[in-house]
Amino acid sequence: MSYSSPGDNVCVRTTPDPIMPFSSDSEEEFDLTAGDEDEGEASGASIGCSDYSGSSSDSSDADARSSGGEESDYEEENKSNLSNREARGKSVKKQARTKTSKTIEETNQKKSQREHVLIRPDTYIGSVEPVTQPMFIFNETTNQIEERNITYTPGFYKIYDEIVVNAADNKQRDPSMDRLEIEIDAETNTISVMNNGKGIPVVEHKEHGCYVPTLIFGHLLTGSNFDDDEKKTTGGRNGYGAKLANIFSTEFTVECLDTENEKQFTQTFRDNMSRTEDPSVKKATKSEMKKGDYTKITFKPDLNRFNMEKLDEYAVGLLSRRAYDIAGSMSGKGGKKLSVFLNGKKLPIKDFKSYLALFDDLDAPLAFERVNDDWEVGVGVNTEGSGMKQISFVNAIATTKGGSHVNFITSKIVKAVQAVVEKRNKGGKKAQPAQIKNHLTVFINCLVENPTFDSQTKENMTLKQSSFNKKIALSDQFMKRWKSAAYKLxxxxxxxxxxxxxxxxxxxxxxxxxxxxxxxxxxxxxxxxxxxxxxxxxxxxxxxxxxxxxxxxxxxxxxxxxxxxxxxxxxxxxxxxxxxxxxxxxxxxxxxxxxxxxxxxxxxxxxxxxxxxxxxxxxxxxxxxxxITPIVKCTKGKKSETFFTLPEYNEWKEGTGDDARGWSIKYYKGLGTSTSNEAKQYFSNLESHVIEFNRLSTDIPDEDDDDVGEEEGASIPRSGDDLIQRFFSKKFDKKQWMKIRAYSTYDVDRSLPHVFDGLKTSQRKVLFACFKKKLKNEIKVAQLAGYIGEHSAYHHGEQSLHSTIIGMAQNYVGTNNINLLYPSGQFGTRRMGGKSRDSRLDTSLFSHDISRFIEPEFYMPVIPMLLVNGCQAIGTGWSSTVPQFSPREIISNLRKMIRKEDPEEMHPFNSGWMGELECNSKGGYKFKGKIRRKNETTLVITELPVGKWTQDYKMFLEGLMASDEEKERDIEEALENHTDTQISFTIKALSDKLDVFEESKDGLLGKFKLVQNRTFSNMQVRDSEDF
Known part of the structure; x- marks a missing residue:
C-alpha cells in the first residue's frame, strides 16, 4: 500500500462533529440510554459516521461498475449488502420489463467489424478506463527512465504502440532502414511516427480495387502477416495493428513515398475511420526521390473514448519511454545503424546495454551478454526483495507481463543461484525458486520467429520454449560474473x-x-x-x-x-x-x-x-x-548537565526536585539531530563515547529483603531504564539489575493499549495535542508532528510519530472502524500498510515532564474504542491482538447493559469488508474472501481476507502465472479492475485446471489463498494499575 509522506502536501484534521467518541469538552454529554426505536439514527450520529452497516459500499460499487471491468460482478456480489436494496430492486424490475418489450430486431443485432471494435475495445486494445499503477516513464528533467505510480489509459497507450511497432517492424523487412522519428505534440493532441526504408507500394490492389496503403491502414484484417509458414520476426500478427489506431482517432493521415513507382501517397481518415477522404496520389519530385522511401502516420487520438482530457505529463512520459524502448531494442540489430528521434532530438542510445543504463530506479545489470544475434540478456539484483522485476522485448514489442522467454532465462539463473546458496548453506534448508526470483531484475531483448501472445495487447508471450528459433545458452563466463557480482552487490x-x-x-x-x-x-x-x-x-x-x-x-x-x-x-x-x-x-x-x-x-x-x-x-x-551520544542536555545559566541515558536523567531530575523547574531541557531525538561539528567532537574523544559489550553470567545475584520487600517496585525508578544498556557498561552491581524491570514496564506501557481508551502512549499524545491545539481545520502531518513533539514531550523519532498520525487517520478496509483523525489527502488504500482537561484533574490524571503537563494517563471515551478499532501490539514479554467490532453492536450492548439486560454476543467486524466470517472449532474465526466461477475459463475475485492487500495478492497471482521447464502455469492471465476500495480480479485459466481446483479439498478458496484463520486468545491490555 502507499502512505502519505510528511513532505507531501497532505493534511489531517480531527474527525468533525457531531459527537466524536472522545469529547474534548468535559461539559458535553452523550446519551447512551436512548430508546431502541431510534437506535439506528442515534447510533449513526453518536459515532460520527454516516453508516456502519455496509451501505458505504454504494459509492464504491458504483465506481467499480464505471471502471470498465466486470460491471455485473460488483452488482451481483454486493447487492445483498447494500442499504438501498429496495430502490435497486425496483430498478432491476424496470430493466426486466424494458428487456421483454424489445423487438426481435432490437434483441438480435449485427455489427460491423469497426463497430465491434468500438463497442468492445477491451478485446482489441485493453481497457479504455484510466487505471493507476506503477509504470516506467521517461523523465525529461533527469533524462532517466523512472518507475512512477501514474494514472493512464491502457487502450490509449496500446494504439500508439501499434503504430510504433509497425514502424519498427520495417527494420526487419529492410535492414537498410536507419531512421525512425516520433513527434508528440501535447498541445494539439497530435502524434506522428515516420520511418524510412523500403516503403509501401503505391499501386492499386487488383482484388480489392483500392490503393495498397488504403487497404493496409483502412481495412481490418489486412496485412502481410497471415502466412504462418513464413518465418517472421516482426511484431504484427493478427491484421489489426495500425487500423486500431485509425478507429480510435478523430483524424488519421497516411503519407508514404514509393520510389520504385515514383509516387507519393496521402490519405486522411476521420471520425473513428467512419469517413475516408479520397487519396492524393501524385508523381514524386526529384528531391523527394533523393530522400528515398518512407512511411509516416499522423493521428489525433479520440481522447473522449479514453476518458482523457489531454495528453498530460505522465502520458507524454509514457509515450516518450516507448521511443527509448525502440532505440534500445532495435539500434543494435543488423544492417545500417538505426537512429531514433524524439521531437527532433536524436536519442543517445547505441545498443540495448546503453539503454539499460537509463533505469535509475533499478539496480544496473551486474552481468550482460549478447547470447547470439537475436538474444540479449542482462541480470541484476533487486535488493528490496519485493518481487522479480523484468524489462523484456520480443520483436520490439514490450512484453510487460513477461512470458515464456522470461521464464526460460530466469529458470536458468535461479538454478545457478540455488546451487551457490546450497553450497554456502550446507545442511540448511534449500532456497526456494520463488525466494530467489524475488531478488531478480531481468532485462531481455530478443527476436523470435512467429511469436504467439495471450491477447491482442501482446503483453505476455505464450510461444513454447521448444519453438524458439535458436539455441539459447548463457555462457559460463556470464553465469560466473552474475553469481559473484550478485553477492558482491x-x-x-x-x-x-x-x-x-x-x-x-x-x-x-x-x-x-x-x-x-x-x-x-x-x-x-x-x-x-x-x-x-x-x-x-x-x-x-x-x-x-x-x-x-x-x-x-x-x-x-x-x-x-x-x-x-x-x-x-x-x-x-x-x-x-x-x-x-x-x-x-x-x-x-x-x-x-x-x-x-x-x-x-x-x-x-x-x-x-x-x-x-x-x-x-x-x-x-x-x-x-x-x-553513545547524549540523549538529554540540561542548561541553567552557565550550568550544564549532559546525560547519555534516560535513567541517568530521571535520577538527576528526581534528585533536583523543585529546582528542576528552572532548567532548560533539550532532548536529542536521534543521532540525526547532532551536528557535524558535534560528530567530530565525539570521534575526537572515542574513549568517552565507545563502550564494549560485556557478556555476563546469567546468574543474577540474589537480592536482600531490604532491596525488594513486599512492595517490589518501590526501589525501581518509575521512568524507563535501559535493559540493553546494562550489557554495555563499565561497572556492574546488583542495583543495576534492579532497574531491568523498569525498562520492561516502560516498553509494555508504550506498546500495549490501555483498556479504558484503547490507545497506545503515542496515539494518546497525538489526540492530546489535537485537543490542546483545538484542531478544527486541516494541518499537514509534519506540522502536527512538530506540535506534538513540542507540547507532549515526545522524545522518539519523528518518522515513528508520522506513522502514528497516519495510522489514526486511515479508514480503508482493514484499518480503523472509526478513524479518530480525518484524512484530507492520500493516506493509503487497500492497494499496497481539543483542549486539555480541567486543571483540577492534573494531579491524578496527567503525566508530568519537568515543569509542564503532558497527555493524560488515559482518556474515558463514551464507547470502548479498544473494541471499535482493536489493536495489534507487542512489548517486552507481552503481545496483544484485539479484534474490531461493530460500533452499532457495541452501542446496542451498552444500552442493554445500562438497562441491566444481557448483552448479545458480538463477532469481529471490519467496516467496508464484504467477505464472509465463519467461526471455527478452536474459538477463532475464518475470514473468507469471495471468488466465483463466471464461466468455463474465468474466475472473478471480488474480496480478499481482511489484512491481505491488493498488491501482495497481485504478486501471488503472478506466481501462479509463472512457468518453467518443469512446471506448467496454473493460470493464464489475471486482469485488474479495482477501485481504491473494491477488489476485482478476473482470472483466466484452462477449463480442466479450474475443474481440478474446484474439486480439490479446499476448493477455489483454498487454492487461491482466500481463507485466513485468526484466533483471539491473546487479548492483553493495561489497566489503571498498569497490569
Missing part, C-alpha cells in the same frame, strides 16, 4: 567500506552500523577525524529481523541480515575465537543507535542476531561495541 549496498576491510589488517577494522541514513551522515562526519582505513559505515533501514523466531526462508530473504553477513564475512555454523576472528572482514562491530528505547530495541536485536548464530563472538573481547 548485496554486501556493499549503501556501504562505506573500510579501506583495510578484508585484508591482513581486517582484525583492526570496525564496522559502524547506524540507525538509518541520518545517523550514517553523523558517522561519516566523524570519519574525517579517524579516517577511513579502519572504519566502515553501513546504515540499517529499520529494526533488524528477530532471527530467533524467524524461519530459514525469512532469514535468507531478509536483506538487512544477509547484508551484515556478507559485509562482516561471517560464515554460518562457525565457532569464532580470538585466533580465527582474523578471517572476518571486520574485527569489531559497533552499534550507533539512538539513545532512546527504540535504539535499545535495535541493540537488543543485533545482540540477538549475533548470539543466535555465533554466540562465541560475544566472548571475544571488544568485538561488539556501542557508540
Amino acid at each position: 548485496k554486501g556493499i549496498t549503501k556501504l562505506d567500506d573500510a579501506n583495510n576491510a578484508g585484508t591482513a589488517k581486517s582484525k583492526d577494522c570496525t564496522l559502524i552500523i547506524t540507525e538509518g541514513d541520518s545517523a550514517k551522515s553523523l558517522a561519516v562526519s566523524g570519519l574525517s577525524v579517524v579516517g577511513r582505513d579502519f572504519y566502515g559505515v553501513f546504515p540499517l533501514k529499520g529494526k533488524p529481523l528477530n532471527v530467533r523466531d524467524a524461519t530459514h526462508a525469512q532469514i535468507m530473504k531478509n536483506e538487512e541480515i544477509m547484508n551484515l553477513v556478507e559485509i562482516m564475512g561471517l560464515k554460518f555454523k562457525t565457532t569464532y575465537t580470538k585466533e580465527n576472528i582474523k578471517s572476518l572482514r571486520y574485527g569489531h562491530l559497533m552499534i550507533m543507535a539512538d539513545q532512546d528505547h527504540d535504539g535499545s530495541h535495535i541493540k537488543g536485536l543485533i545482540i540477538n542476531f549475533i548470539h543466535h548464530f555465533w554466540p562465541s563472538l560475544l566472548d571475544v573481547p571488544g568485538f561488539l561495541q556501542q557508540f
Whole structure:
C-alpha cells in the first residue's frame, strides 16, 4: 500500500462533529440510554459516521461498475449488502420489463467489424478506463527512465504502440532502414511516427480495387502477416495493428513515398475511420526521390473514448519511454545503424546495454551478454526483495507481463543461484525458486520467429520454449560474473567500506552500523577525524529481523541480515575465537543507535542476531561495541548537565526536585539531530563515547529483603531504564539489575493499549495535542508532528510519530472502524500498510515532564474504542491482538447493559469488508474472501481476507502465472479492475485446471489463498494499575 509522506502536501484534521467518541469538552454529554426505536439514527450520529452497516459500499460499487471491468460482478456480489436494496430492486424490475418489450430486431443485432471494435475495445486494445499503477516513464528533467505510480489509459497507450511497432517492424523487412522519428505534440493532441526504408507500394490492389496503403491502414484484417509458414520476426500478427489506431482517432493521415513507382501517397481518415477522404496520389519530385522511401502516420487520438482530457505529463512520459524502448531494442540489430528521434532530438542510445543504463530506479545489470544475434540478456539484483522485476522485448514489442522467454532465462539463473546458496548453506534448508526470483531484475531483448501472445495487447508471450528459433545458452563466463557480482552487490549496498576491510589488517577494522541514513551522515562526519582505513559505515533501514523466531526462508530473504553477513564475512555454523576472528572482514562491530528505547530495541536485536548464530563472538573481547551520544542536555545559566541515558536523567531530575523547574531541557531525538561539528567532537574523544559489550553470567545475584520487600517496585525508578544498556557498561552491581524491570514496564506501557481508551502512549499524545491545539481545520502531518513533539514531550523519532498520525487517520478496509483523525489527502488504500482537561484533574490524571503537563494517563471515551478499532501490539514479554467490532453492536450492548439486560454476543467486524466470517472449532474465526466461477475459463475475485492487500495478492497471482521447464502455469492471465476500495480480479485459466481446483479439498478458496484463520486468545491490555 502507499502512505502519505510528511513532505507531501497532505493534511489531517480531527474527525468533525457531531459527537466524536472522545469529547474534548468535559461539559458535553452523550446519551447512551436512548430508546431502541431510534437506535439506528442515534447510533449513526453518536459515532460520527454516516453508516456502519455496509451501505458505504454504494459509492464504491458504483465506481467499480464505471471502471470498465466486470460491471455485473460488483452488482451481483454486493447487492445483498447494500442499504438501498429496495430502490435497486425496483430498478432491476424496470430493466426486466424494458428487456421483454424489445423487438426481435432490437434483441438480435449485427455489427460491423469497426463497430465491434468500438463497442468492445477491451478485446482489441485493453481497457479504455484510466487505471493507476506503477509504470516506467521517461523523465525529461533527469533524462532517466523512472518507475512512477501514474494514472493512464491502457487502450490509449496500446494504439500508439501499434503504430510504433509497425514502424519498427520495417527494420526487419529492410535492414537498410536507419531512421525512425516520433513527434508528440501535447498541445494539439497530435502524434506522428515516420520511418524510412523500403516503403509501401503505391499501386492499386487488383482484388480489392483500392490503393495498397488504403487497404493496409483502412481495412481490418489486412496485412502481410497471415502466412504462418513464413518465418517472421516482426511484431504484427493478427491484421489489426495500425487500423486500431485509425478507429480510435478523430483524424488519421497516411503519407508514404514509393520510389520504385515514383509516387507519393496521402490519405486522411476521420471520425473513428467512419469517413475516408479520397487519396492524393501524385508523381514524386526529384528531391523527394533523393530522400528515398518512407512511411509516416499522423493521428489525433479520440481522447473522449479514453476518458482523457489531454495528453498530460505522465502520458507524454509514457509515450516518450516507448521511443527509448525502440532505440534500445532495435539500434543494435543488423544492417545500417538505426537512429531514433524524439521531437527532433536524436536519442543517445547505441545498443540495448546503453539503454539499460537509463533505469535509475533499478539496480544496473551486474552481468550482460549478447547470447547470439537475436538474444540479449542482462541480470541484476533487486535488493528490496519485493518481487522479480523484468524489462523484456520480443520483436520490439514490450512484453510487460513477461512470458515464456522470461521464464526460460530466469529458470536458468535461479538454478545457478540455488546451487551457490546450497553450497554456502550446507545442511540448511534449500532456497526456494520463488525466494530467489524475488531478488531478480531481468532485462531481455530478443527476436523470435512467429511469436504467439495471450491477447491482442501482446503483453505476455505464450510461444513454447521448444519453438524458439535458436539455441539459447548463457555462457559460463556470464553465469560466473552474475553469481559473484550478485553477492558482491548485496554486501556493499549503501556501504562505506573500510579501506583495510578484508585484508591482513581486517582484525583492526570496525564496522559502524547506524540507525538509518541520518545517523550514517553523523558517522561519516566523524570519519574525517579517524579516517577511513579502519572504519566502515553501513546504515540499517529499520529494526533488524528477530532471527530467533524467524524461519530459514525469512532469514535468507531478509536483506538487512544477509547484508551484515556478507559485509562482516561471517560464515554460518562457525565457532569464532580470538585466533580465527582474523578471517572476518571486520574485527569489531559497533552499534550507533539512538539513545532512546527504540535504539535499545535495535541493540537488543543485533545482540540477538549475533548470539543466535555465533554466540562465541560475544566472548571475544571488544568485538561488539556501542557508540553513545547524549540523549538529554540540561542548561541553567552557565550550568550544564549532559546525560547519555534516560535513567541517568530521571535520577538527576528526581534528585533536583523543585529546582528542576528552572532548567532548560533539550532532548536529542536521534543521532540525526547532532551536528557535524558535534560528530567530530565525539570521534575526537572515542574513549568517552565507545563502550564494549560485556557478556555476563546469567546468574543474577540474589537480592536482600531490604532491596525488594513486599512492595517490589518501590526501589525501581518509575521512568524507563535501559535493559540493553546494562550489557554495555563499565561497572556492574546488583542495583543495576534492579532497574531491568523498569525498562520492561516502560516498553509494555508504550506498546500495549490501555483498556479504558484503547490507545497506545503515542496515539494518546497525538489526540492530546489535537485537543490542546483545538484542531478544527486541516494541518499537514509534519506540522502536527512538530506540535506534538513540542507540547507532549515526545522524545522518539519523528518518522515513528508520522506513522502514528497516519495510522489514526486511515479508514480503508482493514484499518480503523472509526478513524479518530480525518484524512484530507492520500493516506493509503487497500492497494499496497481539543483542549486539555480541567486543571483540577492534573494531579491524578496527567503525566508530568519537568515543569509542564503532558497527555493524560488515559482518556474515558463514551464507547470502548479498544473494541471499535482493536489493536495489534507487542512489548517486552507481552503481545496483544484485539479484534474490531461493530460500533452499532457495541452501542446496542451498552444500552442493554445500562438497562441491566444481557448483552448479545458480538463477532469481529471490519467496516467496508464484504467477505464472509465463519467461526471455527478452536474459538477463532475464518475470514473468507469471495471468488466465483463466471464461466468455463474465468474466475472473478471480488474480496480478499481482511489484512491481505491488493498488491501482495497481485504478486501471488503472478506466481501462479509463472512457468518453467518443469512446471506448467496454473493460470493464464489475471486482469485488474479495482477501485481504491473494491477488489476485482478476473482470472483466466484452462477449463480442466479450474475443474481440478474446484474439486480439490479446499476448493477455489483454498487454492487461491482466500481463507485466513485468526484466533483471539491473546487479548492483553493495561489497566489503571498498569497490569
